[in-house]
Amino acid sequence: MEPLIHLFPHLRDTELERWNHAYVRVETYFASLRIRNREFLRHTVQRSLQNAMSRTAREPGVEPVVASMQEAERLVDQWIGTIMGTSQTHDTERHSAKGRLAMLLSNVPTEQQQQFLEQERAPAEVLPGSSDWYQPANSKREAIIMSPQPLNLGLMGALAEVLERPRPSLLLLTFLGVLVYLLLT
């Protein structure tokens, strides 16, 4: 982990602890997005934390981890918006999920590491709307109604209504009774 004291020398011990926690969380988050380049990861985490710190200066009540994660998400969402050629809508979470799905399906995490989060080097392969053809259950359905044909069960149908299920104890007693009878006769 980056020694935060060098980044933010003005922080007191208690604040430092909270920002350390935020650092770890943001670093884990970016790592979970499969950023493997150590230098790039450190740079991205610092960028998010610096933005978060500016924000907490304006809004002192906000937890560092919340502010930092929001900044990290904003960074990713902005990049997704640029790549997919869509402006961020009010439904940020849906937009973000769609973007991440497109990234996964376009192999961004594995094959296009260098382009990830780089506004200037956005890869053409990250196809906008990749998730449009993501149809797990094939949405082209044509629903029909199916219903069973009438089936007269005959004798068994009538018996099913009246017959009681034999009790295990009764069955055992009957068996023993028959066995004793057979042995005695």
Add this chain to the structure above:
Amino acid sequence: MNFPSHNTFSSQAKYPNPKLPNSQTRLERRFTLRSTLFFCSIFAITLIATVLMADFLDRSGWTTVKGFLLAAFIPLFGYATYGFAHAWFGFWTLRRKTRDPGLLVNGLPKSNVSLADTKTAIIMPIYHEDVQDVFQRIRANYLSLQETGELERFDFFVLSDSQNPDIWAREELAWTQLCQELGAFGRIFYRRRADNTGKKAGNVAEFCRSWGKRYDHMIVLDADSLLSGKTAVKMAQQMIANPRVGLIQTVPRLCNAETVFGRVQQFTMRFYGKVFLAGLNYWQQHNGNYWGHNAIIRMEPFMKYCDLPQLPGRKPFGGHILSHDFVEAALLRRAGWEVWLAPCLGESYEEGPPTLSESAARDRRWCGGNLQHTMLLFADRLKPASRVHLAGGIMGYLTAPLWLAFLLLSTVIAHQESTEIPAEEEPSSLPGLATLSFETQGLFVLGLTLVMLFLPKFLALADLCFDRDRARSFGGARRTSAAVLLESLFSALLAPILMLLHTRFVIEILTGLSTSWNPQKRSSEGIRWADAFHQHKWHSLIGISWALTAWVIDPVFFLWLLPVLLGMLVSIPLAYLTSRRDFGLQLKKWRLFLIPEEYKRPPILKLAAQKSPEHVPSQELPILEQMGLWDLILDPYLSALHVGQLSTGPTPEAQSRPQFDPVQQQRCQDLLQEGPERLTAEELNQLMACEDALRWLHVEVWRRPNSQLAAFWQERLEDYHHTTGEPSA
């Protein structure tokens, strides 16, 4: 019928009415002739045996117990003869020089039938199966079909009924990885039902209701099925060439067995199967049966006639039909559609249970389903052959209590005769047998029974002598003979154990203990001695008690009973030893219980054994086996994947999904603050099905400080930091 007229099928114009008058004649006449000959033979042999047995019992004085014994003997002998007749007629059919005109494949025109303008769905209903294995098989089926050049005529559907959220998560990931690897988005589909009403039949019915209209045929696969592309294409071609056919059942061959039990079963099915299936096809013709998978079904009649009714009355006979396949075939036949068995369509495979205990678990399930068919035996307008199939399935399990009763009654008779002054046996009252001694007649009845049971094995062996290539593929004539001998010994030991197990199942089911539908374990690892002891201690105890009783009654009677008691006595070591993989592989090394697929591996099995290429994106995603519910919440990509799955398509599933209402919101809070243990599996499933809840959880779990997260999530984040947070320069 509730079939709206606006939903007419595209295929209707292409196919003639199945009830055209000229469609009957020759086929029906042939069926009538053959089935009459077949069943009359069974009846005649059983009648002879019954008369001999009755006379034998009568010679030492008739008693009530002997009456019961004879009553148990008749169906038991009849059922054994039913098996024998299949092998006998099968052997005879296979020896004929000319092609059997009563085989569906012979009706296929020589030139290939074009699949243009037809669409076939290949569906695989799954429920808590090994995810990696399932998608590996889909991959093999897909690649094999791709090689035929007819891929565009087929779509694949994985129809999940899994209720465990962890397995659901794995299935989704495996599906995505597979589609990425094969470029098969839009060709392989994945659908999960939130509610698994009607189990497998309900799962398939839901597919039919949603997508059935878009397809002419569907090929139904089991979770362990493998079907080569060539066979799939041939099946579709057969359906086009034979427009009156509603269903074609291939013969799924067992494969990939490694344990002793699995290998013996695999060999048995493969080796004896040929003559039995030829015999089955000889009499049943177009009145075939459906075995639930590795079959192609014409969508139109299936959707029209095969929606299964709920049976009246209470469980175990009432309610949903548990074993749907036989019934669906019977309903298709009832509506006039032909159902064929096509053993000639090769490269159709499945896997069998690797151990006795897993085979018994499967039998428990099948037993419930088959006994329930009693309700349908006398159903209106079913074809006689369909009734025979249903009755055959029922008898498969009822013979166990009948055999047990027969053996118990024999013990009672032995006891009675040992306590009485032996009476002089009367001469036989049958014409021509007056000079036959009592013992000889007894041996004759026993011999006749043994012929019914063992001659089919020798017929299969004799059939092998006519085909050198086939003999070589089973390891050579000598090794095959040795395998047949060992198998006969094994089945003799196994039969009494199955008798006790099946009797227990029948009693449990009839007395209303629920018939569960548990997933079948497919592992080939052996069982522990403790497990073998736990599962078979009662069988051993029954065997010991019975042996002692028989010895006390009469040592000669004990010797008569010993072959049956031996199986019970050795049930624990037998279950243990036959579950061993290393012993099974040793047998394979000795080229015993070999099957042709092990001699020359078909491409589809090679494909199924092939691992996915290492460069596929899966290496960057969690390892499938270790993946769980929390990955769908934490992992940015998997979370998006799951949400994407929930948000696609206006399916009935989507419409019935839970809303992110205050109840769900509270559950989300509980999940984060107190961990997953706070929620039931059902509640977790509902959360996993709610798109908004999932998105909210993903954002919230990353944003919350540790103080507001349950220890579970803190640990998961810590793990995540270790597994994904170690970037390299």
